[in-house]
Amino acid sequence: MLLKPSSMPSDEAKYKALVCVSIGQHPQSGRERRADQDGRAVEMGLNLQGRQLVDLSVVHAGQATSPVLRQYAGMGLSCMTVLSQHQGDDALSAMLDYVKDQQADFLLMGTRSETGESSGLLPYLLAEKLGWPLVPRIAEIQSIEKGVAQILLALPRGQRRSVAVSLPFVATVDNAATAARQTAFGPGMRANIEVVESLSAIDQEASEWQFQPAKARSKRMKVVKAKSAADRFKAATAKAAGGGGKVMKNESVEEKANAIFDFLLEEKVIR
């Protein structure tokens, strides 16, 4: 029985937070590593656990042999769960069963994985199947009280939006969240990694795809007509020019969709 600090109402039970982690890939060496956003998600979970708000458990769908799991564990986890999967399996159904089985109150994960499809779709699919709301790109969970979490969403250019979300929910963690703490070798080695046999379902669709290295997207050129160093500095540090867009709040869904469609045509994304 953990003693609760007096600041917490005594009827407030601890919530169960589940963090899903994946095996990341270092951009320079292509070697396995702790995925950056997933590390941030674990950091967020540990932080909430440190504040006595949640019980944290961390789960990975894949192979239990990866040394990277020890790097996650080295952040201060005494145990982790691995849903045993083969290469090329679809993690969705295994995850779904596990989340239901664990009766988690909310789910944290990175916005997108660093390997594989990296489509960022898994949290959306999970949320859809669970019937939970999805909170995209969060920077911080400020508080959880009476079944409602106060969350800061990360917006471009360092902006934040505060939202209140009722549990349960799925949240994806943005790069703006606190960076993952250093991993320690000893605790990581000693952590208990529990392997759970899970449904293995080959991802049929993905198995028929052809993979090739992505090409870098072409960037719009910035034409700098600077005459002096000060101008060049201004051009380099200026905010991206805004003003071209418009905010649509009260329009109907069709109007909003049309606006997006027109914009994509204008940008020649679809032809």
Add this chain to the structure above:
Amino acid sequence: MILDWLLPTLIATLILLAGIGAIRRANLWRAGQAEKVDILAGLMAMPKRYLHDLHHVVERDKYMSRTHVATGGGFVLAMVLVVLVHLLEINSQILAWLLLAALVMMFCGAVFVFKRRLNPPSRLSKGPWMRLPKSLLTFSLTFFILTLPAAGILPDSFGLGEMGQILLGLVFGVLVLLSLGEMLFGMTWGGPMKHAFAGALHLAFHRRPERFGGGRSTGLKPADLGGDSHGVAKPEDFKWNQLLGFDACVQCGRCEAMCPAFAAGQPLNPKKLIQDMVVGLAGGTDEKYAGSAYPNVEVGKAVGSPTQVITEGLVSADTLWSCTTCRACVEECPMMIEHVDAIVDMRRFLTLEKGDTPNKGAEILENIIATDNPNGYAPGSRTHWAADQNLSVMKDVKKVDVLFWVSDGAFDMRSQRILRAFVKLLKAAKVDVAILGDEERDSGDVARRLGDDATFQSLAKRNLATLSQYEFNTIVTTDPHAFHCLRNEYQDFDEQGALQEVEVLHHTTFLNRLMEQGKLSVAEFMGGKVTYHDPCYLGRYNGEYESPRALLSGLGIEVAEMERSGYRSRCCGGGGGAPITDIPGERRIADMRMEEVVATGAELVAVGCQQCTAMLEGVVEPRPQVRDIAEIMADQLVEGAA
């Protein structure tokens, strides 16, 4: 006569108390971890180690070495004779006269100790140490007078009446109690004389016996991986003979005078650190410490016990991270204490167990793990610097005379100039050389100094696996840190014998050989006054002071030596992960070093290390130019002459 029974009783009692104290003290050391030591061989070797190795270091301060020989030698001799003459009461005038002579010698020494304590330098500890010369003088005088009757100079019982005898007995009883108490009781119960007892045993059971007899042992000991804890968390996690080593400290402060971090005002003072370790092993606080504090850290607040985590109340983590592992303190310590071992042991706990490496430490370690180099560059770009160099790669040639270990300078544009210069010299000397190319990995030096022995060992094993596939006679490198790892630290992991029969050389040694063989010819250097900065990892760690100087003199340069050079060279501040942990101080170590360069009036400082180059070039202009010896030589190379 009262003295007839009082004196033997006092001596016997104090010897007995000293014996009890010795057992108590030994039990404090035994709280440490087991370490195999050849007890008998150690004890047999101890006198020679004391007379030769220890005094070789003390000898650097002529005043003190003579003083110590007279005082210490006089005391040991006198003590043996006091037991014979006054305790066992052997009636022999010869012994008594010998005792008088020993006491005179001791008295002369003690006078010089007294003089030194009149206006002591700041590095010396005060407190009980200020009492010591008085105790020494009292001891020698008291026993001199007490021995006069035995030597037949004065009549028995000093020719006094009964009252006089009682008075004399009481006065001398008190004097004997005070002085002999200091010498015997204090030796094992923790007074200044403790250094004699612990020091002698420390010499006998030293953890690095290779250091005696002119040897060198500088490679760190491997950490045991996979247990319930890593590194040293609590004083009892040290090996027992490390604890004994801490206890041997005489608080002479020579380490303090040499420590670059202390001079820079960072919160480290090697002497205080060792004294804090003593507090830790004996339990208590540092209130009684009477020497210089850690810069800007108040004395009296530290609390420790053998079972308490060191960084939770005894020593702040910043103190441990301030060290550049330059070994200046170890080199200077007359008691041959191993400060750097202790610091890295404690760092191992912070990194491997706590995940608490300060500043950029975590990022650097993560990079090393993911990319095999500290800055996280693409491993596939390791050989880009040599795109135009036409160097053979080991993978293709398999067998070569000389393997050039490039080290992580490959990723740094400034260091690449050194690499190119060295390659130019190699080609001019027609050396059969190859590099590992992309198969090379970081040597693990930084990871190891930051306490991450797991990563170091993994790198060492993988590098050795690579090396074991190829045949070569020599490894040469321009990086003293990699040189030290390959030469002194990889052997602990070299199961395949990849480095057996292989000579590991620093590029200055290698170039010096080429010069001696007449394979290189250089024109005289005309660029003005030059000084040379000894890299710690080349000099103190590997004893190479001569080759760089020989090369410079071969260029016709008369090196304008800095005040701190050779084995007393001051660190540039770039070692031991110090630039990564970057603990704030009042000054930068590199700036202090550059001031010393400027003081020689040199326009150019020659170095033999890329870290030193980076650190010294980081000093604000105007300042002397900084160039590696390879660069200076490459510029003076006369092509086609050899």
